[in-house]
Amino acid sequence: MLGLMQDWPLLCQRIIDHAAINHGERPVITRSIEGPFHRTNYAELRARALRVAQQLDRDSIKLGDRVATLAWNTWRHLESWYGILGIGAIYHTVNPRLFPEQIVWIINHAEDRVMMTDLTFVPLLEKLADKLPTIERYIVFTDAAHMPKTSLRNAIAYEEWIVGADGDFAWKEFDENTAAGMCYTSGTTGNPKGVVYSHRSNVLHTMLSLQPDAIGLSSRDTVLPIVPMFHANSWGLAFSSPMTGAALVLPGAKLDGPSVYELLDEFKVTCTGAVPTVWLLLLQYLEKTGAKLPYLERVVIGGSACPRAMIKAFEEDYGVQVFHAWGMTEMSPLGTVGSMKPQLADLKGDALLDMKQKQGYTPFGVEMKITDDAGRGVPWDGKTFGRIKVRGFAVSKGYYKLDDRILDADGFFDTGDVGTMDRYGYMQITDRSKDVIKSGGEWISSIDLENLAVGYPKVAEAAVIGVAHPKWDERPLLIIVLKEGQSATKEEILGFLEGKIASWWMPDDVAFVASIPHTATGKILKTALREQFKDHVLPTAIAAE
Numbered sequence: 073m074l075g076l077m078q079d080w081p082l083l084c085q086r087i088i089d090h091a092a093i094n095h096g097e098r099p100v101i102t103r104s105i106e107g108p109f110h111r112t113n114y115a116e117l118r119a120r121a122l123r124v125a126q127q128l129d130r131d132s133i134k135l136g137d138r139v140a141t142l143a144w145n146t147w148r149h150l151e152s153w154y155g156i157l158g159i160g161a162i163y164h165t166v167n168p169r170l171f172p173e174q175i176v177w178i179i180n181h182a183e184d185r186v187m188m189t190d191l192t193f194v195p196l197l198e199k200l201a202d203k204l205p206t207i208e209r210y211i212v213f214t215d216a217a218h219m220p221k222t223s224l225r226n227a228i229a230y231e232e233w234i235v236g237a238d239g240d241f242a243w244k245e246f247d248e249n250t251a252a253g254m255c256y257t258s259g260t261t262g263n264p265k266g267v268v269y270s271h272r273s274n275v276l277h278t279m280l281s282l283q284p285d286a287i288g289l290s291s292r293d294t295v296l297p298i299v300p301m302f303h304a305n306s307w308g309l310a311f312s313s314p315m316t317g318a319a320l321v322l323p324g325a326k327l328d329g330p331s332v333y334e335l336l337d338e339f340k341v342t343c344t345g346a347v348p349t350v351w352l353l354l355l356q357y358l359e360k361t362g363a364k365l366p367y368l369e370r371v372v373i374g375g376s377a378c379p380r381a382m383i384k385a386f387e388e389d390y391g392v393q394v395f396h397a398w399g400m401t402e403m404s405p406l407g408t409v410g411s412m413k414p415q416l417a418d419l420k421g422d423a424l425l426d427m428k429q430k431q432g433y434t435p436f437g438v439e440m441k442i443t444d445d446a447g448r449g450v451p452w453d454g455k456t457f458g459r460i461k462v463r464g465f466a467v468s469k470g471y472y473k474l475d476d477r478i479l480d481a482d483g484f485f486d487t488g489d490v491g492t493m494d495r496y497g498y499m500q501i502t503d504r505s506k507d508v509i510k511s512g513g514e515w516i517s518s519i520d521l522e523n524l525a526v527g528y529p530k531v532a533e534a535a536v537i538g539v540a541h542p543k544w545d546e547r548p549l550l551i552i553v554l555k556e557g558q559s560a561t562k563e564e565i566l567g568f569l570e571g572k573i574a575s576w577w578m579p580d581d582v583a584f585v586a587s588i589p590h591t592a593t594g595k596i597l598k599t600a601l602r603e604q605f606k607d608h609v610l611p612t613a614i615a616a617e
């Protein structure tokens with residue numbers, strides 16, 4: 073017997089409908105690319121999204137067509153998403169921090185028909201346009217007054233483009249399993265892989281993320297999504313904020329410490345999310361200026377491991393609760409969030425930091441297992457490492473145009489991450505499986521060492537890679553960027569680690585560098601560091617020979 077409930081397809085445009093009806097006046101404020109702050113609200117945003125949908129329809133963009141966006145978080149980008157979604161076309165967010173060749177590759181692979189972009193990226197696209205034959209038209213997110221002279225094919229200012237559409241248009245109806253969005257993973261090896269979200273998976277993921285122990289927003293929140301819309305759907309915030317009626321503050325192109333602080337303070341932001349590198353800049357700014365964060369209640373940190381010192385600074389110095397989250401593009405992206413279960417509610421000081429440093433537990437909608445190489449589950453003892461595998465309604469089952477099977481027999485996806493699970497169900501990432509350091513058959517977590525090293529007050533950023541060793545196969549090399557104006561010795565840094573780690577985890581050498589390279593999503597680019605230090609000879613290697 074089947075249930076007798078209505079068939080109400082889970083379509084993303086219903087989110088902006090709901091926001092316009094219930095929270096129409098809630099503000100959406102943007103630091104515009106042109107400079108000044110721009111204010112709109114959910115009712116206006118929906119009205120303009122309808123005009124985008126109508127104009128795309130007139131331009132013969134149809135169900136299943138891909139529309140690329142190469143853009144910062146702004147109101148125009150957001151309303152375009154809903155306009156694209158509302159006719160069953162697919163928003164394809166392109167990460168501008170990728171190498172130009174990768175940008176060309178993924179646009180061609182996705183066969184995007186239209187490119188919507190910011191003024192910032194017009195010069196880049198002009199250089200690449202010859203290699204982008206599928207793009208029929210470039211729409212620049214600006215008005216006629218700011219539109220530059222450009223050689224881009226059929227280029228038009230966005231405001232000019234929608235001027236002819238009056239918004240007297242209805243969203244199209246289609247199946248909830250229709251593709252909604254695409255995002256390519258920034259693989260460090262091989263070609264990027266296209267993740268394809270559906271309307272259903274996006275709507276369900278939004279509800280998953282809104283569980284109170286996940287990112288639980290309310291209509292009383294003001295949310296600053298610093299994590300870009302091109303980085304795994306800005307962790308769902310572009311959907312979850314309108315679904316709850318939380319006000320939005322969109323940062324545009326400026327993500328430096330003073331600019332982020334200005335937004336947090338001026339607009340009384342209560343909840344924000346970004347990768348650790350962004351928070352590093354903000355915390356340095358706060359330290360330098362003595363500024364405080366009186367309005368901010370919660371900060372979601374993910375994308376790479378959040379250093380303990382960062383959690384401590386937010387929580388103890390600024391009174392802001394940290395939610396350490398883990399996920400990936402293939403998971404829409406949320407996988408775990410570190411909110412405290414009642415058994416842990418009384419933890420304080422170091423014990424609390426120990427738990428907060430873990431990546432947290434799965435919300436409803438994600439199932440996780442941790443296995444050894446043979447696929448057997450490892451004990452949930454908080455010590456035994458294994459491969460992290462997941463399944464759920466917002467987890468990929470394949471990549472665009474690739475036939476490879478990516479699920480195991482039970483339907484689990486191997487994330488490529490290695491971690492432990494404790495008895496409370498809190499997962500902690502040890503490493504990416506390819507970054508873990510294999511020393512004499514045992515594993516050393518590069519993340520653990522990095523997190524400890526950035527706890528030293530003179531250290532701004534730290535990375536650890538494995539370097540070849542004649543006796544142990546690999547040994548850890550600690551690479552350090554010092555804070556401005558600081559100097560330190562190898563002995564001093566290693567002395568700080570002493571007693572905090574098992575002696576055989578101690579890095580064999582320390583290298584000081586001016587900067588550490590990052591990937592397009594703000595992670596330490598270990599492949600580049602391994603290349604840079606491939607001829608590095610560890611002092612212990614000489615001794616062993």
Ligand code: AMP
Pocket residue numbers: 257258304373374375376377378396397398399400401402405431487488489501503504593
């Ligand atoms: P992306 O698809 O670009 O979001 O990258 C996903 C990968 O980032 C994951 O598979 C992890 O390796 C890493 N990652 C994400 N969040 C965390 C976290 N909180 N701690 C450690 N690594 C993380």
